Amino acid sequence: MAASLLQSSSLSLLLVVLVAAASTARAQLQYGFYNTTCPGVEDLVRTELLAKFAADVTLPAGLLRLHFHDCFGAGCDATLLLKSHNGTAQRDADPNSTVRGYEAIEAVKATVEAACPLVVSCADIMAMAARDAVNFTQGPAYQVETGRRDGNVSRKEDALRFLPPADGNVTVLTHYFAVQNLTMKDMVVLSAAHTLGVAHCPSFSARLYNYTGAGDQDPSLDADYAKNLTAVCGGPSNVASVQPLDAVSPTTFDLGYYQSVATHRALLGSDAALLNDSLTAAYVQFMTNASSVDTFFADFAVSMINMGRIGVRTGTDGEIRATCQVYVD
Ligand code: HEM
Structure with a gap:
C-alpha cells in the first residue's frame, strides 16, 4: 500500500516535471519561426520600414521605445497597441503618452497580413521593427527570435507599475x-x-x-x-x-x-x-x-534579445489577430 502510494506519488511528480518541461519547451522563442509559415516576412517588414525611416528619421527612436514599453508593461505581447474606449489600456498611462510609432506597426502588419493572413503576431513585428530601427541608424545588425503571440488584455496599471521612472537612481x-x-x-x-x-x-x-x-x-x-x-x-x-x-x-x-x-x-x-x-x-x-x-x-x-523574451506568449497561449490596434473595451 505504502509502496504503491510512493510509486503513484513518484509518478505524479514525474508527470509534473514532464508537464513543466513541456511548457518550458513550448515557451521557447526561436530564430526563423516563420521560415515555413511565412517565408521572407522579415525582409518584407524591413523593406517597408526602411522606406518609412527614410521618410521620417525620427521614427526609429519611436519604434525602439515602443518595443521596450510593450515588453516592460505586460510582456512582449503587443498589448501596448490595444485601444480602450474608457482610457484604461496601457497606452492611456502617462509614461506612454509620448510613445510613437503605432501607425507604422499597423501599416506593416497590413502588408504582412496581405502576404500571410493570421500567421505573424504584432509582437514579433514590433521586435523586428526595433531591430531594424537600430540597424537603420547605423547600429548593430542582430537576429531576432520570433514565435511570440499577442495578448488581448491591456491594463493601464501595468504600464504605471512596470515602466521605470525618469528620475530613478x-x-x-x-x-x-x-x-x-x-x-x-x-x-x-x-x-x-x-x-x-x-x-x-x-x-x-x-x-x-x-x-x-x-x-x-x-x-x-x-x-x-x-x-x-x-x-x-x-x-x-x-x-x-x-x-x-x-x-x-x-x-x-x-x-x-x-x-x-x-x-x-x-x-x-x-x-x-x-x-x-x-x-x-x-x-x-x-x-x-x-x-x-x-x-x-x-x-x-x-x-535586446533578453528584453524581447520578457513575458512572451508562445504555443497556444495568446492569439494572432488581423489588426494590432483593436479596441478591447
Ligand atoms: C533605464 C530606464 C529608462 C527610463 C527611465 C527611460 C525614460 C525615458 C523617457 C522619460 C523618455 C522621454 C519621454 C518624453 O519625454 O517624450 C525616453 C525616451 C526614449 N526611450 Fe527611454 N527610458 C529607459 C530605458 C529605455 C530602454 C530600455 C529603451 C529601449 C531599449 C528606451 C528607448 C527610448 C527611446 C528610443 C526614446 C526616444 C523616443 C522618441 O524619440 O520618441 N528607453 N525614455
Whole structure:
C-alpha cells in the first residue's frame, strides 16, 4: 500500500516535471519561426520600414521605445497597441503618452497580413521593427527570435507599475529591470537606446527648475548644457518642446549617449544616475572610447534579445489577430 502510494506519488511528480518541461519547451522563442509559415516576412517588414525611416528619421527612436514599453508593461505581447474606449489600456498611462510609432506597426502588419493572413503576431513585428530601427541608424545588425503571440488584455496599471521612472537612481532602475529578469548590465546597456530620440521638457525639467524642491538645479549638469536646456524649455510648464537624449549625435546609433553621460550632458536623471554607481560608471567610462563600439554593439544585441523574451506568449497561449490596434473595451 505504502509502496504503491510512493510509486503513484513518484509518478505524479514525474508527470509534473514532464508537464513543466513541456511548457518550458513550448515557451521557447526561436530564430526563423516563420521560415515555413511565412517565408521572407522579415525582409518584407524591413523593406517597408526602411522606406518609412527614410521618410521620417525620427521614427526609429519611436519604434525602439515602443518595443521596450510593450515588453516592460505586460510582456512582449503587443498589448501596448490595444485601444480602450474608457482610457484604461496601457497606452492611456502617462509614461506612454509620448510613445510613437503605432501607425507604422499597423501599416506593416497590413502588408504582412496581405502576404500571410493570421500567421505573424504584432509582437514579433514590433521586435523586428526595433531591430531594424537600430540597424537603420547605423547600429548593430542582430537576429531576432520570433514565435511570440499577442495578448488581448491591456491594463493601464501595468504600464504605471512596470515602466521605470525618469528620475530613478541606479538602485531603483536596477530593481525595475530585475523585476523583468534583466540584470544591471542589461540596464546600463539598454539605457543607451537613448542614443536616439528626444524627451519632452517635463521629463527632465525638475533637473533644471526644482531639483530638491527648493527651486534649484541639478548640480551634476554641465553648466553650458543646463543653460541651453533652460533656454529650450523656457520654464517648468512647457510641455511641448523636445531635446535630444544624446547631445552628441541624436540620430545615429553610436557611443554618443555614453559620451553625453560621461560629460554631464545626460538629459534624464536616470541617464545621469549611471555615473553615481561604481559598476555602471565603469561601463559608461569604458564606452567613451571609440574602440569600445564593437563591444557595445554586441552587448546591445544580447540585451535586446533578453528584453524581447520578457513575458512572451508562445504555443497556444495568446492569439494572432488581423489588426494590432483593436479596441478591447
Ligand atoms: C533605464 C530606464 C529608462 C527610463 C527611465 C527611460 C525614460 C525615458 C523617457 C522619460 C523618455 C522621454 C519621454 C518624453 O519625454 O517624450 C525616453 C525616451 C526614449 N526611450 Fe527611454 N527610458 C529607459 C530605458 C529605455 C530602454 C530600455 C529603451 C529601449 C531599449 C528606451 C528607448 C527610448 C527611446 C528610443 C526614446 C526616444 C523616443 C522618441 O524619440 O520618441 N528607453 N525614455
